Amino acid sequence: MIEPYVVTVSSEKGGVGKTTLATNLAIYLKALNEELPVTLFSFDNHFSVDRMFRIGRGAPKGDIMDLLAGRPVDQLLELGEYGVQFIPSSRKLEAVAHQVRDRDLLARALAGSSIRGIVIIDTRPTLDIFTQNALFAADRVIVPVKDTPSLENCRHLYDFFEEQGLSKRALRLLPCLIDSRVRFDGPFKNAYQLLKGYAINRGYKCLEGYIAKSPKVESLNTNPEGKIHPVLTHGRGTRVHVQFAHLARQVYICAKEASERRLQQVRQDIEHQERKRDADFLGRRARIAPDCLICGRPLVHHNTMEPAGYFCITSDHEIAGFLDEECFSTLVFRHCYNAQKKISPADPLIDLFRESALRSYFVLSHAGDASLMFHRFDEEGFEISSKSIALRKHESRFLPKEPSALYSLACRTLFDGETPVRKRFVFIRRINSEFPEEILLNDPFNRLDAAMRHIGARLPVSPD
Structure with missing residues (x-):
């Protein structure tokens, strides 16, 4: 040609x-x-x-x-x-x-x-x-x-x-x-x-x-x-x-x-960029956790993927994965809004949260003394809210031995065994549930990474 x-x-x-x-x-x-x-x-x-x-x-x-x-x-x-x-x-x-x-x-x-x-x-x-x-x-x-x-x-x-x-x-x-x-x-x-x-x-x-x-x-x-x-x-x-x-x-x-x-x-x-783009996508996909980082339900298969509502990645890029939409919504309502019981997926509050989450970034970080900090930022990088949450292995308001969703997420992202990873935080973003892997493409991923670095620079320094 x-x-x-x-x-x-x-x-x-x-x-x-x-x-x-x-x-x-x-x-x-x-x-x-x-x-x-x-x-x-x-x-x-x-x-x-x-x-x-x-x-x-x-x-x-x-x-x-x-x-x-x-x-x-x-x-x-x-x-x-x-x-x-x-x-x-x-x-x-x-x-x-x-x-x-x-x-x-x-x-x-x-x-x-x-x-x-x-x-x-x-x-x-x-x-x-x-x-x-x-x-x-x-x-x-x-x-x-x-x-x-x-x-x-x-x-x-x-x-x-x-x-x-x-x-x-x-x-x-x-x-x-x-x-x-x-x-x-x-x-x-x-x-x-x-x-x-x-x-x-x-x-x-x-x-x-x-x-x-x-x-x-x-x-x-x-x-x-x-x-x-x-x-x-x-x-x-x-x-x-x-x-x-x-x-x-x-x-x-x-x-x-x-x-x-x-x-x-x-x-x-162009051909070189396309090959690199494909290689970058496949490389990111290969490093993704195969299951929901909260409940453990399999999400990522060899050639297909289940619907997912959120993508999360640690600030050092060591851990990344998807979150089931209901799992994350339940976690937020339970620990941030102090919901006394599980919110039904059909509840109008869930729809309202889901819609507002499209314009938000969520950050989870270790705060020392068995507690976590949960932040919410807008798309410009300004903090909307923050809350200190006690980290417990089991939910205290439900059955005594019911595992805590927040604890499960924190253990898989913020801790190495029992030790919190220094200066690491988790960055969470609402994604297209019909095409979750879109976030792994170069442009969306680079925008996410830039937002993570911008917001990370505004976070308070976590204790050693």
Whole structure:
């Protein structure tokens, strides 16, 4: 399976010709090889891609925001003019930018798709999260520059690649909108030579050639029809036509000769993460106590599991297991609410406790002098209540020899034989009773562990 070669067109400077470059490059690549799949989309909201490539007036299947939301790429692609595939643009990106945090979101979506050939991404004139996603996925980043301010902005792109541990060899500058009529005295005869000289002096690499400023080409974007015309069909008599053809050949050759694609590495990283995730899950499951830590009823079997209401783990990760929902509810009502008799599972109080427990963490710790401390915290880590409970082997308010559920739980989690384990506490969380093992997956478990460490730092120091 050959991943697509991704070309991102990016510059923090507006008005340098990013969109003109991206859209025309797609058409010239398709003209260079009609069998080559070429796909284009834009994170800008000017809808230039849609205006140039859309056929007819039908409603789009979706847009670029749907791609970031997890919808498969293959469901969003539309076949446009000149044989170029495109994903429609979106007006809603600005509103959801704060919700997108991962820089690899786009790369993972593309790596998991069946898209092939060359993908061209047009970006916004800012290094926002959408541009970062486009850069993270790129095999080649073309940075159009038209003057020294746009050249100075290039360092932010180089800084981003360095921060992310990405190879800066992907970055290439391309002088654009160059007015070849302007001549200089000195070592640089024109703007192209000047920009290229400055770029090389700063350690930047450039593509061969440049894209000239052309009134004819500019008029292709500003006609009364609202349609954007490509240089290939409406500007063949200009030098820009020859320059785009040369640029397309460079990109095509680079794509053909690339021994490894960026998305190939992303796919390998995804597969490695999935293997690690599965191994982490199986490792945690193998260390889980097979029975309820209160009553001893078997809960965890080889390939299946009985319903359970709570998950508990010691602060040092030495002991972990599930608790039967009724067992834990009975324990709490008996020892924390001083219930004189066993509460029926159908009692409304049980439903109320079960619902509120979804937003709580429970902590059990040894307090010395044959007593335990039972704490309840909210999801922000603030203590709601705490109570000191005498630790007895048998329930005192029932039959004299009835085993204490609290004692059973404490013996299996807080004690090593008769000796309490120093600085250990038990952390308990309400879970999905239909899928108890969900808590053992990486994200839920890591969130639980982070909450345990946060709350553990607030607990009073237990006596030696």
